[in-house]
Amino acid sequence: MTRIGTLIKKEFGQIRRDKRLLISLIIPPTIQLLLFGFALNATVDHLRMGVVDFDHTIQSRDLIAAMTESRAFRLANTYFSADQIGQALARSELEAGMVIPYNFGRDMERGRQPDVQILLNAVNANTAAIAQGYAARLLQNWIQVYSQQGGVHAQYRPIAANDVSRQGHVLMHPAFLFNPGLVTSWFIVTGSFGVLLILNGSMIASAALVKEREAGTVEQLLMTPAGTGEIIVAKIAPLFLLLCVMSLFATALIKVVFGVPFRGSFVLVLAGAMLCVLSGIGIGTFIATFTKSAQQAQLLAFFVNPPLASLSGALTPVEAMPQWMQPLTALNPIRHFGIITRSVLLKGSGFSAVWPHMLALAAFTSVLLTLSVMRFRKQLG
Amino acid sequence: MRRVFAQMRKELTQIERDRLALVLALVLPLLLMMLLGNAVSLTVTGLPIVVQDLDDTLASRDFIDAFRASLTFHIVSWPPSRQPVDAFLTNTARAALVIPEHFGRDMARGRNTEVQLLIDATDANTAKLVQGYADQVVSNYRPAPAPVKADIRLWFNPGRDSKKFYGPGVFVMGISMFPALLAALAMSKEGEQKTILQVYVSSISAHEFLLGKIFAFALIAMAEWFLSLILLFTYFGLHFAGDPSVFIVSTILYAFCVAAFGSLVGAAIPSQAASIQAIQLGGFLLIFLLSGLIFPVQNIPASLRWISGILWGRYYIEIVRDALLQGGGWLAMWFNVFMIALIGAVFYGLGWKKLRRMQLSI
Numbered sequence A: 001m002t003r004i005g006t007l008i009k010k011e012f013g014q015i016r017r018d019k020r021l022l023i024s025l026i027i028p029p030t031i032q033l034l035l036f037g038f039a040l041n042a043t044v045d046h047l048r049m050g051v052v053d054f055d056h057t058i059q060s061r062d063l064i065a066a067m068t069e070s071r072a073f074r075l076a077n078t079y080f081s082a083d084q085i086g087q088a089l090a091r092s093e094l095e096a097g098m099v100i101p102y103n104f105g106r107d108m109e110r111g112r113q114p115d116v117q118i119l120l121n122a123v124n125a126n127t128a129a130i131a132q133g134y135a136a137r138l139l140q141n142w143i144q145v146y147s148q149q150g151g152v153h154a155q156y157r158p159i160a161a162n163d164v165s166r167q168g169h170v171l172m173h174p175a176f177l178f179n180p181g182l183v184t185s186w187f188i189v190t191g192s193f194g195v196l197l198i199l200n201g202s203m204i205a206s207a208a209l210v211k212e213r214e215a216g217t218v219e220q221l222l223m224t225p226a227g228t229g230e231i232i233v234a235k236i237a238p239l240f241l242l243l244c245v246m247s248l249f250a251t252a253l254i255k256v257v258f259g260v261p262f263r264g265s266f267v268l269v270l271a272g273a274m275l276c277v278l279s280g281i282g283i284g285t286f287i288a289t290f291t292k293s294a295q296q297a298q299l300l301a302f303f304v305n306p307p308l309a310s311l312s313g314a315l316t317p318v319e320a321m322p323q324w325m326q327p328l329t330a331l332n333p334i335r336h337f338g339i340i341t342r343s344v345l346l347k348g349s350g351f352s353a354v355w356p357h358m359l360a361l362a363a364f365t366s367v368l369l370t371l372s373v374m375r376f377r378k379q380l381g
Numbered sequence B: 001m002r003r004v005f006a007q008m009r010k011e012l013t014q015i016e017r018d019r020l021a022l023v024l025a026l027v028l029p030l031l032l033m034m035l036l037g038n039a040v041s042l043t044v045t046g047l048p049i050v051v052q053d054l055d056d057t058l059a060s061r062d063f064i065d066a067f068r069a070s071l072t073f074h075i076v077s078w079p080p081s082r083q084p085v086d087a088f089l090t091n092t093a094r095a096a097l098v099i100p101e102h103f104g105r106d107m108a109r110g111r112n113t114e115v116q117l118l119i120d121a122t123d124a125n126t127a128k129l130v131q132g133y134a135d136q137v138v139s140n141y142r143p144a145p146a147p148v149k150a151d152i153r154l155w156f157n158p159g160r161d162s163k164k165f166y167g168p169g170v171f172v173m174g175i176s177m178f179p180a181l182l183a184a185l186a187m188s189k190e191g192e193q194k195t196i197l198q199v200y201v202s203s204i205s206a207h208e209f210l211l212g213k214i215f216a217f218a219l220i221a222m223a224e225w226f227l228s229l230i231l232l233f234t235y236f237g238l239h240f241a242g243d244p245s246v247f248i249v250s251t252i253l254y255a256f257c258v259a260a261f262g263s264l265v266g267a268a269i270p271s272q273a274a275s276i277q278a279i280q281l282g283g284f285l286l287i288f289l290l291s292g293l294i295f296p297v298q299n300i301p302a303s304l305r306w307i308s309g310i311l312w313g314r315y316y317i318e319i320v321r322d323a324l325l326q327g328g329g330w331l332a333m334w335f336n337v338f339m340i341a342l343i344g345a346v347f348y349g350l351g352w353k354k355l356r357r358m359q360l361s362i
Helices: A002-017 A019-039 A058-068 A082-090 A104-110 A125-148 A184-215 A218-223 A228-256 A266-288 A294-310 A323-331 A333-347 A351-380 B002-017 B019-039 B058-068 B085-089 B103-108 B124-141 B162-192 B196-201 B206-234 B245-268 B272-290 B302-309 B312-326 B329-361
Strands: A047-053 A073-079 A096-100 A115-121 A170-177 B047-053 B073-076 B095-099 B113-120 B149-155
Touching (some): A002 A019, A019 B272, A058 A073, A058 A125, A115 A125, A184 A228, B002 B162, B047 B058, B058 B073, B103 B113, B272 B302, B272 B312
Parallel strands (some): A047 A073, A047 A096
16 A cells, blocks of 8 residues: 555655646636537527518518518518529528418418418428427417417318318427526536546546656566555546546536536536546557557557547537437447436436446456456556 | 748658558548548438327328428337426437327318327527428328429439538648648658758758648648549549539649648648648648638637638638538639639748748858
């Protein structure tokens, strides 16, 4: 124990003198968390809509007003032909277009069911899917309001309809749980938390382990009575502590700046964060066993990290990945930590709901660290 | 000019002898595109939902079948005795459909029946998609006669194939990352191994030296572009939507811009490990997240949007998507081409300034 204690003291002394490491542990993660939380937003609103109104009646103007006064669409321009709208869509001046035909108002009053054409730029599939929903609902609402207005209106009904064949309709009431205001940043921030822990953990750990080898001081360490396992543990312990402080800091940011509700147990999130930090360190040490210099370690991290970060469900939903790829995300620690933070913070899940993910993180860490120790022993022995 | 070509040939020979570099330049971008182009997306399918059927009649089961038949939802079994919200706490489902008692009776009587859809809104975007999809399922179940019919047409990507949107984005990411990385490594290696001193004592000028490097890596970027384009045309099923001349001109400028960025980083940071980190920030994080690859640029708050405004990748992503999907041509994209050229020129100027100063000080 004293041996490990001395080694840990040595590592702490080294880190204390390394101002750059301390700064790099606090400043970049803070900036990244703030930047991602504020900037990344998939909300679809204020889509620019161009309108061609061939009808120019009260009804058509009323419909245009109903469609464009919402936050979903805003009236960008009016055009004189459908071709012009098509060109404007191709030039990305519009995201949506609406064409109201001649005799729209007259047909409505006669109960004839006129068509309204709505064009959406579907290059971005996500925007298109959401905008389609908006357009359909806005039109539905308008129809409801319109048919309840005073005055004489023809009620549209198929000719064959009579009371015998009349059927009921299903009215669906959606309720958004856990995040009724649909704040996007809650999703992004809780996801990027794990990305930051893993990326920084792996980077710092691999740098610390490779440094000794690069400087040639690894032989001196081996001459001491300490074993490989002890050396690695001593290396990891101070990094672990520092990263834990960083994750506390990040949690405070999440709470104070982004106002994410803390519905579950804070201790549970912290325990998850510790396990996540350990898996990050595990990845770093594992990378370090394959490399001889800081440059190689960085290069390897360059190829491990982007796929790890982007295939984790931290920033995009896992369900959007191809079917065969989804089970593979079980091997990604960022995914597990993301589930833990979101379930505990936003939904208030307890330990019984998230323990499999805790276990996965723990297993991940122990496998990687054991492998690293084994590989180091072989290389150094 | 002869010296520029000599410098360029030297760089290309160096790369040719470095296996790792070749793999980096030509194979990895393709792998990345296959992997991420398909997987990084916001449009979800196969969402797990649970159904709590309190009615349990023919009508309610018929209604559930409408959900079961959709591609977007798949129904997970859930015991009726447990609260549907529990399914959200354990992450088994994204939404829960609650069908009340007397659903079948009310339908048969021709009365309107209300059902509830509980949506886990932890992920706001997915929640909105769920609402939209469920709306469509319900309104198609027994369409109400409406006084107005909406014909919604999806242009440029009628199948809402997200691969076609994200594929070009990941393509831009690859082309921004790897040539820049190679250029930065080559440049900082000269600084690290002090071979840059040999350059200083030779008769080559800073302009010639820098241009030689940039042309070599721009050539690699073009080779990568060509290979990736084949993949875009085959695997992603894309094709030129209009006049390809904008695309070709801007690609040449972009290759220059990316290579100049890499050379600048390498010249400014004479340590290979640190320059890799810089490229990771500029080439990956910023381009991946702030260029509209996944998250639209318009949504970035105005106080931060200027960052996207100076990101070279953002302009190129718009050009690629326009060329392969929309076909807006020069009229729509001239500003983007101009910005790429401008940013490339700024990188070149900064790199030249850096090198010229070093040359004088020694």
